[in-house]
Amino acid sequence: MTLPLALATLSQLDRTGFDAAVGAVFEHSPWVMARVWERRPFADRAALRAAMQATLASAGRDEVLALILAHPELASKAALRGELTEDSAREQAGAGLSACSPEELAEIRRLNDAYREKFGWPFIVAVRGLTRQDIIAAMRQRLPRSADEEFAEAQAQILRIADLRLDALLA
Template identity: 55%
Template sequence: MTLADLNRLDQAQFVAALAGIYEHSPWVPERAWSRRPFVDINDLHAALAAVVAAAEKDEQLALIRAHPELAGKAMTDGSLTADSTAEQSRAGLMHCSPAELARLRELNARYNANFGFPFILAVKGYDRAGVIAEFARRVDNDAAEEFAENLRQIDKIARLRLDAVIDG
């Protein structure tokens, strides 16, 4: 879809077109729709990011919690979104060794126990070892630091997904 096409959509169509950008969170594109027309993809991304930044803390937490664990239950039971499946697959997370999978499960459990939300990483450019190393580096961080880092990672994921959806 081109940006010109996106700018012409009514709100429901706009939200549907950008449904996969923010994991199970249609409120983000819904609120950004009124900022049309977008002059370029950077403008669109900035509008979406501004919606997230202006959201109440509980909405931001819900956005974070809408993301699946890396190599977690949603991956093993097949309930990942198509975007998350593709992203985790490209990072090699669909092909973990038993030891890697055990380490990721242990890190997921520790991270959730520490923070009450899942670890989020824009995995593009990472391999399994890199994902595990980054996870291990962040698992004992401060809660406020991780909350903010997860929002930064969500922003990176959103931009990568926009680049895949919007032509030109």
């Protein structure tokens, strides 16, 4: 399949082709785009995004929690070992997370630990366009929030990540 794809082409793909083309835009969760496929055709990019939003909105809390838990922690040991998906590794490197100073790395890990302890899932933010300092500031800002606020924010950030990944795939 030739990338980037035209949206019209994406709308016409059978389920197997659709899954192969865009199934990975939600981290380790191909079920999301498999359900989005059922909402075809997509008149435009906004319709595709609306289908993604509706799919997440209709998913059960346990499914959404599994989607959240499928995301890696930022600047984690898994990242240092090269165990992230290609998309996650590229996004984290683009935000400079692979070049943290020892102090920044310690602060991000401390905040990751505090966040996971409080909420039970990893801190998620669409890192594209952010600096390490922006990410640390966001972690500090979001840590005092309630679990319901952060559950909703994690979903919004996941949708933003998926949007950015789709932009790279679509013409």
